[in-house]
Amino acid sequence: MIQNMTENQITLYIIKALKENKQKDLDAILDELQPYDIAQIYEDLPEKHRTRFLLHFNIDSLADLMEELSTEEQLDVLSKLGIEKTSKVLDEMDNDDVASMLHELSPEKMKILLSGMKKSESKIVQDIMNYPPETAGRLMTNRFVWIRDYFTVRDAVDKLKIFAEFAETINYLYVIDQERKLVGVVSYRDLLIAEPDEKIRNIMYERVLSVLDTIDQEEVARMIERYDFLAIPVVNEESMLMGIVTVDDIIDVVIQEATEDIEKLSASGKAIDFDTKSIVAAYRRLPWLILLLFIGVVSGSIISGYQKTLSLVVPLAYFMPMISGMTGNTGTQSLAVVVRGLSYNDLDKKAIFKLIMREFIVGFIIGLICGIIIAIIAFVWQGNPVLGFVVGSSLFLTLIIGTLAGTIIPIFLYRMNIDPAVASGPLITTLNDIISLFIYFGIATMFIEKLM
Amino acid sequence: MIQNMTENQITLYIIKALKENKQKDLDAILDELQPYDIAQIYEDLPEKHRTRFLLHFNIDSLADLMEELSTEEQLDVLSKLGIEKTSKVLDEMDNDDVASMLHELSPEKMKILLSGMKKSESKIVQDIMNYPPETAGRLMTNRFVWIRDYFTVRDAVDKLKIFAEFAETINYLYVIDQERKLVGVVSYRDLLIAEPDEKIRNIMYERVLSVLDTIDQEEVARMIERYDFLAIPVVNEESMLMGIVTVDDIIDVVIQEATEDIEKLSASGKAIDFDTKSIVAAYRRLPWLILLLFIGVVSGSIISGYQKTLSLVVPLAYFMPMISGMTGNTGTQSLAVVVRGLSYNDLDKKAIFKLIMREFIVGFIIGLICGIIIAIIAFVWQGNPVLGFVVGSSLFLTLIIGTLAGTIIPIFLYRMNIDPAVASGPLITTLNDIISLFIYFGIATMFIEKLM
Structure with missing residues (x-):
């Protein structure tokens, strides 16, 4: 049904379901929508329906929704969710997205939000925020699955099953040794076609290209563009795997850099677009x-x-x-x-x-x-x-x-x-x-x- | 060893191996290199070593190499390979890359190259060339794996194993019905974590976003950027699946569109870069x-x-x-x-x-x-x-x-x-x-x- 509905029709349908409290209809339709679409619909919803709309989502979906909103709207959603849910949603969100949201806030507000999060998550977010803006470290996420070099294909698939929901949707697994150093990479496809008892060490690709965490984001974009990668691992100076940068963030970087170039040529000033007052x-x-x-x-x-x-x-x-x-x-x-x-x-x-x-x-x-x-x-x-x-x-x-x-x-x-x-x-x-x-x-x- | 070598060192090493005819050394090093790196090295090689260098590659690797070169260099490589190998390499290359190479040639030369190719491949290339420039149809590739809705997970994985080398490295399988209409999508990860006897129909995601083959490439870029997709399926007016556009092509589109914007602002004329005479x-x-x-x-x-x-x-x-x-x-x-x-x-x-x-x-x-x-x-x-x-x-x-x-x-x-x-x-x-x-x-x- 939803295949042929316009965004407007879907929004109206959702408002009707909210009013009549038809949980099932709502779930059925939300299940088929992309986070971007849900965010668009959320923005179109009248204020009075928004809180009730948010109640229909679990933490995972809320995190997905948050990642598609502007900082202002993110804060609005969080204020509607309450403190407890806020912390859980922040824990679930991509760390780089949390970092760039917090970056816009006052130090006090930032502290409050960070203190509600899991220690492990808030530490990662703070680590990301310690990198200078526009570096690989700022862009990277830790939502990926790493495996050890002594794993078998079966071990790797088992780990993947556990972390399936958690991992960014790229199709590589990065392989690290006992010192967390990046030593190889295997693709999901390699795992699908390999024998279950094969050692990862034997099927992995050893010359992994990676970028330093302190490198400029333009350099990261250039690597991904040249090699047509879907993601690139980020390592520190000791070659330890710190995170990955995914191609969807790189598209945003390319657009941002192009816009900066145009600002240079026209001196039109930062951030003037069609919606600027x-x-x-x-x-x-x-x-x-x-x-x-x-x-x-x-x-x-x-x-x-x-x-x-x-x-x-x-x-x-x-x-x-x-x-x-x-x-x-x-x-x-x-x-x-x-x-x-x-x-x-x-x-x-x-x-x-x-x-x-x-x-x-x-x-x-x-x-x-x-x-x-x-x-x-x-x-x-x-x-x-x-x-x-x-x-x-x-x-x-x-x-x-x-x-x-x-x-x-x-x-x-x-x-x-x-x-x-x-x-x-x-x-x-x-x-x-x-x-x-x-x-x-x-x-x-x-x-x-x-x-x- | 190769991990720590610079491009220059690798090039020198390869020249040495070529001179001394050390097949094994050469294969070992080439195996670890990305197509982009091999293309860079090829460009650095003195003319006299190039033909011998090319002899070391099989058809697949030659196709990969070709996709990284400029049109001029592509034609140079083809002339070195001879007619028979040329046809095979063109058959292996991504159809959109072949189309954009042929687009630069005279109609006579184009005809000669197309006539050497497999009928099925040359037909697809010609179909692509029939789309107006800068449309989804021009960007799409048919190097992807589709499955039928009545398949089980096992069937799908079996098909994937057969076509593994052939498919673009994205992590979705598109699902079509008996009329080749696009009805769903499953990710490699879904396949990994599902039971082998599960029907694809039951695990697939039904609201597949797709683009029309005649749509402008900027619109395709906007879709991929908004939804953070790695690829988007291209359909014709009857919803039949025609091909996919992958995110790596979209990065090139974004760069191209930004460059066009800058040309508009500066009237610097098309295609002037640091290497232009x-x-x-x-x-x-x-x-x-x-x-x-x-x-x-x-x-x-x-x-x-x-x-x-x-x-x-x-x-x-x-x-x-x-x-x-x-x-x-x-x-x-x-x-x-x-x-x-x-x-x-x-x-x-x-x-x-x-x-x-x-x-x-x-x-x-x-x-x-x-x-x-x-x-x-x-x-x-x-x-x-x-x-x-x-x-x-x-x-x-x-x-x-x-x-x-x-x-x-x-x-x-x-x-x-x-x-x-x-x-x-x-x-x-x-x-x-x-x-x-x-x-x-x-x-x-x-x-x-x-x-x-």
């Missing part, structure tokens, strides 16, 4: 714009320095927006290549040199072609060959410099470990504006007598 | 820049239309770059929010209206604050209150319009199904340039007598 969005965008406003005043004062040149040859002003616009655009193009490239490549000195040389040549070619075109246009339009020369040669130079600025500045900031958000598109654009004005008016002033 | 990168970037050059000339002609105003009040020129720069920046910020949002949201009319209203208010707030600041600066700097008013009110208006342009233009293009690359950052910036010049000089001309 106007006043918040304006507040987040303003700091950049005000900074750029003042930089814009600097451009203005540069022009005012060349007031005499400008008032002698007013047509110089006609080409000002074109030159600064083109320089800004080419800088943004270079920036996009660098920002995106840095997400998926390591940059050693040799690679940096190669990239800068490449962009220099690109700037040279682009500058030459665009410079010649604009020189001809300026000459034909204003009938002044010197103006053509001034505009063309300025554009040639500014395009080379703009390209290089868009390349060198973000690399420099990246190497200096400065927050790369600083190397945003508008900043490069505005810097290139200033540079291009200096070059343009500088050249024009040199040729001022021939220009008039 | 200068001349190619310049060629890809030039079309946009030349278009923008001509649009820049349009700005110039607008200014020339206000030549009189400008020559009467030269200080107007000082604020020109600031106003056009700010308008361009705020437009890019809005564009970034929209472009990124469109990747992860559906936009109905109500949502569009809400978003445009939001951006209008944002533009109003930003415009008001920045306009007041610049009015004060202009007044203090030039000692002219009218100039302050002209500059401030112009900025106020252009920031509102710039914000709206950055919102409405990409949404309009998106709704018109026009290639969204057209709504790129530089275009919005340049359009905003032109608009801002009109407003600025328009207002200035209105107040020209008081300005002087």
Whole structure:
């Protein structure tokens, strides 16, 4: 029945079942829904039905539901559940999800919630929170099944049966030795097709790729993306198995990193999406714009320095927006290549040199072609060959410099470990504006007598 | 041994083994490597060793290796393998990978390669190629194991054993009825913990989420991301199971879509990365820049239309770059929010209206604050209150319009199904340039007598 129902119909059906207290109907429908769907329905439910709805779930399902909600809604659910159930739900949730929820809370509230949890669970959560943000340690979960190297296939399957509900749904078992060091990996499929008495040691795959717990999350994403893994084990410096990072978390990382790249290019500020309120969005965008406003005043004062040149040859002003616009655009193009490239490549000195040389040549070619075109246009339009020369040669130079600025500045900031958000598109654009004005008016002033 | 070797050391070791023809050493080391690693090593190998290296692989491993290489290298490998082996390798490769390789070739070459393949395999590849690019049908593979609803757990495991090597490494089995309609799903883990005589029908999960074969790949990515699936089944309009899309392909989709978003913002042109040659990168970037050059000339002609105003009040020129720069920046910020949002949201009319209203208010707030600041600066700097008013009110208006342009233009293009690359950052910036010049000089001309 449910196969063909829309989310709206399901929600209405559930509200009806809640009102009429039809436990069975409710269980039947909830059993077929994914946690994500249940979360969507929960969000759609009127407030008055929510508490009763939550009562229908066991701890496991509540934990699944929690993992699909935003922090705000998570806290709302917990407040409806009461202290005792809260602790049990937190114990059941993936530790990385608990950690990222607690991370948003005040230290006092965090302490209260942690103190209700099982000691073993709260310790793991606290361990995760001790890792710096955006590291493998922060992403990892301990909801996986490990086995010992001396196990037989039968032992492994028996252990799996016990922990089936508990394990993340990936299809590997990681094998550790007596010191908890990671020594191998077997897949569920290997277990299915192997003889029950076969030793794990003999069927396991020994070259297990793993990541250090302190490594950046982008690096983890790169590993999983390259090797098409469903999960990757996380080890500490002694090669001890600490947890696993699963591919579903990595998709979120990839999306997050891409969004950060776009924020760098547009300086649109963090976390503005379709649901952000106007006043918040304006507040987040303003700091950049005000900074750029003042930089814009600097451009203005540069022009005012060349007031005499400008008032002698007013047509110089006609080409000002074109030159600064083109320089800004080419800088943004270079920036996009660098920002995106840095997400998926390591940059050693040799690679940096190669990239800068490449962009220099690109700037040279682009500058030459665009410079010649604009020189001809300026000459034909204003009938002044010197103006053509001034505009063309300025554009040639500014395009080379703009390209290089868009390349060198973000690399420099990246190497200096400065927050790369600083190397945003508008900043490069505005810097290139200033540079291009200096070059343009500088050249024009040199040729001022021939220009008039 | 191999655990602690770097890629370079492994490559050198392999070259040595190849030279000395030590088959066993080679097999031992290759057995422990992932296909991605083998592909990296293959790329590092000097040309003269490559053919001999390839001889060491069986068809299965060659297929795995192929899937990790670029199209160019794939064709190089195939030419080294000869016709007979080529057909076998293509038969073994994932159909979606074969399809995307063939897609790059000329129709003649494609025909030759397809004609060598098994009929059943080449038919599937051709079916995939019949789907439009970037749809679920293009991404799907048929390398998965399906079972019938009347099977027992034992039947299912037996089938899995036969097809173990063949199946993609995901941990679900999809269940179909006599008409090949998708009716359920069971996980490997369910099979491991169930009794052997249990019917699949009784343990399967009936509400299987699936996607239509003609659906956009972004929609598939959204499903997998939301539900944290490892794979999703693809069905046709009659609900018949056509294939599956796996999470590793989805990570590539997410990266590709993010890169496309960034290209939209920067108009950096398709497929420029750190390895692109200068001349190619310049060629890809030039079309946009030349278009923008001509649009820049349009700005110039607008200014020339206000030549009189400008020559009467030269200080107007000082604020020109600031106003056009700010308008361009705020437009890019809005564009970034929209472009990124469109990747992860559906936009109905109500949502569009809400978003445009939001951006209008944002533009109003930003415009008001920045306009007041610049009015004060202009007044203090030039000692002219009218100039302050002209500059401030112009900025106020252009920031509102710039914000709206950055919102409405990409949404309009998106709704018109026009290639969204057209709504790129530089275009919005340049359009905003032109608009801002009109407003600025328009207002200035209105107040020209008081300005002087």
